[in-house]
Amino acid sequence: MAQCDIHLLLTGDELMSGDTVDSNSAMIAQALSAMGQTVAHKLTLGDDRPRLVAALEQASQTAGVLIMNGGLGPTQDDLTAELVAEAAGVALVLNADAERHVRAWCAARSIEPNEANLKQAWLPEGAEIIHNPQGSAVGFALVVASTLILTTPGVPGELKAMLPEVCDRVKAVTGGDAIHRVRFQTFGIGESTAQALIDEDSLTWPEHVVLGFRAGIPQLEIKLTATSSDSPDVMQCRETLERLLGDHILGEGDITLAGALQQVLRSQGKKMVAAESCTGGLIAAMMTAEPGASAVFEVGFVAYANHIKHSILGVDEAILATEGAVSEPVVRQMLSGALARSGADIGVAVSGVAGPDGGTAEKPLGTVWLAWGTETDMHAFKTVLPTDRAMFQKLVAAAGLDLIRRQLLGLPKLPDYFNRRAI
Amino acid sequence: MAQCDIHLLLTGDELMSGDTVDSNSAMIAQALSAMGQTVAHKLTLGDDRPRLVAALEQASQTAGVLIMNGGLGPTQDDLTAELVAEAAGVALVLNADAERHVRAWCAARSIEPNEANLKQAWLPEGAEIIHNPQGSAVGFALVVASTLILTTPGVPGELKAMLPEVCDRVKAVTGGDAIHRVRFQTFGIGESTAQALIDEDSLTWPEHVVLGFRAGIPQLEIKLTATSSDSPDVMQCRETLERLLGDHILGEGDITLAGALQQVLRSQGKKMVAAESCTGGLIAAMMTAEPGASAVFEVGFVAYANHIKHSILGVDEAILATEGAVSEPVVRQMLSGALARSGADIGVAVSGVAGPDGGTAEKPLGTVWLAWGTETDMHAFKTVLPTDRAMFQKLVAAAGLDLIRRQLLGLPKLPDYFNRRAI
DSSP, X not given: OOTTOEEEEEEOHHHHSSSSOOOHHHHHHHHHHTTTOOEEEEEEEOSOHHHHHHHHHHHHHHOSEEEEESOOSSSTTOOHHHHHHHHHTXXXXXXXXXXXXXXXXXXXTTOOOOHHHHHTTEEETTOEEEOOSSSSOOEEEEEXXXXXXXXXXXXXXXXXXXXXXXXXXXXXXXXXXXXXXXXXXXESOOHHHHHHHHHTSSSOOOTTSEEEEEEOSSEEEEEEEEEGGGHHHHHHHHHHHHHHHGGGEEEETTOOHHHHHHHHHHHHTOOEEEEESTTTXXXXXHHHHSTTGGGTEEEEEEEOSHHHHHHTTOOOHHHHHHHOSSSHHHHHHHHHHHHHHXXXXXXXXXXXXXXXXXOOSSXXXXXXXXXXXXXXXXXXXXXXXXXXXXXXXHHHHHHHHHHHHHHHHTOOSSOHHHHTTOO | OOTTOEEXXXXXXHHHXXXXXXXXXXXXXXXXXXXXXXXXXXXXXXXXXXXXXXXXHHHHHHOSEEEEESOOSSSTTOOXXXXXXXXXXXXXXXXXXXXXXXXXXXXXXXXXOOHHHHHTTEEETTOEEEOOSSSSOOEEEEEETTEEEEEEOSSHHHHHXXXXXHHHHHHHHHOOOOEEEEEEEEESOOHHHHHHHHHTSXXXXXXXXXXXXXXXXXXXXXXXXXXXXXXXXXXXXXXXXXXXXXXXXXXXXXOOHHHHHHHHHHHHTOOEEEEESTTTTHHHHHHHHSTTGGGTEEEEEEEOSHHHHXXXXXXXXXXHHHHOSSSHHHHHHHHHHHHHHXXXXXXXXXXEOOSSSOOOSSSOTTEEEEEEEOSSSEEEEEEEOOSOHHHHHHHHHXXXXXXXXXXXXXXXXXXXHHHTTOO
C-alpha cells in the first residue's frame, strides 16, 4: 500500500452500540475529496485500550496519514492522547499552546479551569496543536514512525471548524494538484437516468473528469471533479450537463429547492401561498426553513379536514361530496381560495392519498392532484406515487415548490418527471 | 480476543467518498444490542480487492462472527461472494436455493432473469442462503476457519428485513440469555439531567440493569436492558424512572411526540388547530407525518406575514404595530382566531425570532411567545432559545405539541423545561 494512504480511526462506544450514526467520517471524506484525496481504510472501535493500541500499531506501519476522531474529551474514556504518546514512545506533557487555549476558553466563559479542563492540554511530547475555534479540546499532529497522526474531536461542529487546518496538514504530506470542482443541485431526475443521458450523449466524456452523484431526498447533487490543469475539460463537461439536464438544474453549490424558489420570487418581487392537504404543512415548512422566507412566503393553509377546505378556502361542498377531496376541481378551488384570501401572486395546492390507509380502486394509495399558478394561469395534474407516507409527502411537497419555480421562470408547463408519469 | 467477538465489515466506494452516511452499521448494532451482543470491531473499505482480501484474512483469525454488508449486487464491483469463496478455499457454484429465489423474484416482476440477476445466485460452495424478502440478492452464511461469515446487502430496507435471520444465526454461535428491555420515549429532559436525577436518587441502581440513552431531536430515548433472570430488577428500575421522570415520559417503544398527542386527542374525541409564525408549518407537518392525523388535526394556519395574522386570524392591527408580532397579545389573538375559524377544541400559537436575522436588544434571537389551550382556558409563556434556525424551529414546534398534550392530560401548566427557562 502506498505511503500516502489516508486511514481514519473513529473511536467511541456510542459508535459501536448503534446509538449514534457516524456522520463525522463522511464529513472528513468529503473535505479530503474536495482536494482530490480518498480515504483508503476506515476503522471504528469502542473506547477499548487493547484494540486501539493494536490499531495504532497497524496504522503506523501501513498509513501515510492517520486521522483519528473522538476520544479527546476530559473523561477517563478519552484515551487518544495517551495512546498516541504510547505508540510514539514519548511522554504526555503539558503542552503550552494547548494550555493557553484551555485557559482562554475557560476565561471567555468566566470559569476557573479545573482538572478535567486541563487534562485536555496534556499532549504527547513534540505534538503540534490543531486549533479548535469552538471547543476546549484542541487536536494535535504528531509523526509516529513515518505516519502523520492527526487527532480531532468527536463533536461535529468542532470537527467541522477544524477541518481546514486538518486538510492543510494532510496536503503537506500527500501533495496534490489544486482541484477544480463544479456541484450542481438538480430536482426531478434520478442517478441512473442522468448517467444514461451522459452515456448516450454524442460527445465523449473526458476520462479524467470524474462524475459523482450524491442522492438526497428530494434533490440529487451531480458533481464534476478534476485537477486544475484540466479546467477546460471541466468547463466542457459542465456545458454538457447543462445541455443534457436542462431545467432539472436548480443551481450550484448548496442551494436547496426552497432556496432556489426564494431567489426567483425575490428577483420578481412576488409572494407565494400554499394550500396543503396531504403534505400537511411540509411545503410551508420547507419554504420557511430557509432564512428570508418572510419576504416571499405569505401564508400556508394546512386544510386537512374537508369542512375546513370549505370554510377556510371556500371549496364547494357539493363538489367535495361528488368528486371527493382528491380531485381536480377541489385542488383548483383550494388554490383559488388561497390566492384570494392571501393576496399572494402565485401558489400551489395539493390533495392526495398519503396512506397507509385510504386508498381505493379508483384513487389508489399515492394518488395526488396538484394545482399551481395564478387565478388566470392555473394548471393541474394528477399522478400516482406509490411509496411510504413520509416519502410521498416529501416528493409531493418538493414537486409543489418546483412547479411554482418553473412557472415563474417560464419553463415548460409539465416537467419531465410528470411527463414520465402521465396517467 | 474472545472467540465470539463480532466484527462488521462494510464495503462500498460510496462509504469512503463521504457521499453516503452509513446508517446500516448502526441498524445492525442495535439489532445485536437488543439480544445483548456488542460489535467489537467495525471496518469500512471501498470496492478494493487487495484490502478486502487482507481484511477477510484478518477477521477469520480474530472474529467469532463476521457480518459483511454490501457488495452482493449484480455488478463487477460486487466482490463479496467471490472473495469469501477465495478466503474459504472453495469454488463459486450456482446455489440451488439462491437460483430459485432469483427466478421467483424475476417471475413476480414478469421479467426474464438475465446474467446480472443470476450472478447473484453464484455463492461459495457450502454456503447457506440468508433469505431476502425484499430484493433479488440473497445473503449467505459460511464458516471460514472458525469464523462464521454472514453476508448482507447494502440496501437498508433489504438489510432490515434480513436482520431477524442474521440475529438468529449470530445467536446460534454466541449463545446468550434472553434479554429484557424497556424503552421510554421522553421529552423536555436532557441526558445529563436524567442521569443526575438517577444518581441522586435514594434507591441504589442495580448494577446489572444497564441504563442507556439515545438522544434524538426533540425526544430522548431512555432504555433499560438486563437478562431475563433479572426481570424483577428491571421492573423496579422502571418504577424508579417513572417516579423520577414523571410527565416527561411520552410512552414506550417507538412512540413520537405527535403520536402521543394523537392518542390523547383520539381518546378524548377532540381536535386541534395550530397557528404558526416562526415554526412555519412544522407543527402541522409533525402532526400530519403520523398516519391517522385527519381524525384529530383540523387545520394549520402558517401566518407568516403580519398582514395575514390580521386578515386571516383577526389579530388586531394596532396591537401588531405597538407590541410587535412576537408578543403575548399577538399569540393569544392568533390562537383565539384559529380556534374560532376552525371550530377545533384546543390549539397552540407560536411567534418568535427564528433568526439568523431579526433579533433586537428587547427581543433577542431565539425569543418566542407560545399560547396554548382553549378560549376559556388559555395560557401563554415566553422563553429564549438561542440556537440555530433549524433547531429553534424543531424545539418550539415540539414544545407546542407537548403543551397541548399536557393540558389535555391535566398535567402542571408550566412544564419543567419552561420552569428552568423562566425569564
